[in-house]
Amino acid sequence: MRKEINSLKEQKNAIILAHNYQVAEVQDIADFTGDSLELARKAATLDNDVIVFCGVDFMAETAAILSPDKAVLLPAAEANCPMADMISAGELRVLKERFPDAAVVCYVNTTAEVKAESDICCTSSNAVKVVESLDEDRIIFVPDKNLGSYVSRFSDKEILPWEGFCFVHDRITPQDVKEARNLHPEAEVLVHPECRAEVIDLADGVYSTSGMIRHVCSSPGKEFIIGTEIGILHRMKKECPQKTCYPLSSQAICTNMKKTDLNKVYNSLKDLTPQVVVPEEIADRARKAIIRMLEVR
Template sequence: MQKKGDIKERIEELRRERKAVILAHNYQPPEIQDLADYTGDSLGLARKAAEVEAEIIVFCGVHFMAETSAIVNPGKITLLPEPGAGCSLANTVTPEGIVTLKNLRPRAAVVTYVNSSAAVKAVSDYCCTSGNAVEVVEAVEAPEIIFTPDGNLGRYVRRVTGRELIIWEGCCPVHDRITAEMVRERKSEFPSALVIAHPECREEVLELADVVTSTSGMFRVVEESGAREVIVLTEAGMGYPLGKRFPGVRFIFPVAEPLCPDMKLITLEKVERTLRELEPRVTVPENIRLGALLAVERMLAIG
């Protein structure tokens, strides 16, 4: 078995040889985030991949994120070190399900959260992220909107925009497991802490938060607030990049830490093997890629 230091050196050599870029999601294990050229949320990383010159992208995250990278970077090789890293939320919706619903509500536009497969994006009209879902829904002119696949995010967007949404009842089990009781418990322990929550959390949890924002938004909120104690209601991997960026701030998660097992499947060994073998690759058939890209581009046009 190789020592950690040896593996890191080997990864560095391979990264240089292959002229590869390594991207890691904010929920990845610390040693993977430390290795990455860029860390961030799923769409931010896919867009970063489009900006860099590297022809090979090692995406340390889950499958739909690597697919999103492949959608916006068709000429590049996208590698996912653990092909079994999936997303329970993305798995709650299928393209067939969307098409059936669209047939029932032909006047509706479909807005799909980025946490979905390329095939689902391809039958959607707009893509959105947790950071821009409100703006995207506000900009849609269709008389009805089908919002997929996250029910909690859909209800949050409905409350903020006042628009009536037909909501697909999927959820992220990691965020949905955070209860109001868990938040109250932390608030009573840290009464002066700022509470920030990801909109994939339940409605009653969001009601207890001072700010509801995406993972990228969390960095901005902490910076602007000047808070010294922050209760963070999202996947506990966020504690690492937040702690690195704001060493003087105490970040507090629910006692039963919300952890996404799929996000923890990538290891240094798997990154090394991926760079060596240039496998496993994530590809999207061209007809699906073009449909999905349209939904992503419509979102980007909204800003």
């Protein structure tokens, strides 16, 4: 299967992008694996004719918006992000009417329609920088209340969060942290900023997924408790084999991220389906918010 995929990839001038939460065999077949910001930057610079996006729907939409001249495929067409579905463009328009002096920052984990209604996008790795880059003192932050709460720790701006959340990170509890520390007392605890505030308070560090990998590989420490979706442990083992990483919660599994497999990647490349297409009027407006994010350094 791997040989067939590589052959098709060469025939069709395709590249495979995979999120850090994908299953091991999909990460291994990918040309590039990363977090949402890294994947967005990569999608904006590719020369390939076809992008096979191993992730969830909003990620493929973002790639299609940034590369409108390319065929963007989502092998698992049913892989969605529940948090992205927690706010609609209509609900955001109501918020904008209620707070006309506020800038809208939308997490990249949103639909194209929501991005089109936003001033700028952000990811978990650059959310603080994005908020601080704005002139407005009041920020409508959608949809993740936990990431919004995390940003407010580092900003004097008024953050108006939506009540969305990532079910994988939101269900991690302080008790999970305490139990993990008891099992591995020498390990450093790293958590994702989508976690609840009371979990973040107990952690040693807060990072995006790729930020966690960089920290683990560069840290003098030898043991780490990883507070995010467990798919990341595969990449950590590959890139930092001398370190030992434990999941903060064995239940931290995103079922949608696990819907992609090698068979779906093969069929997607063979038939060039399912293709993700964003209507031009929405894509043009959403692109401005994404590009503005990519320009923040």
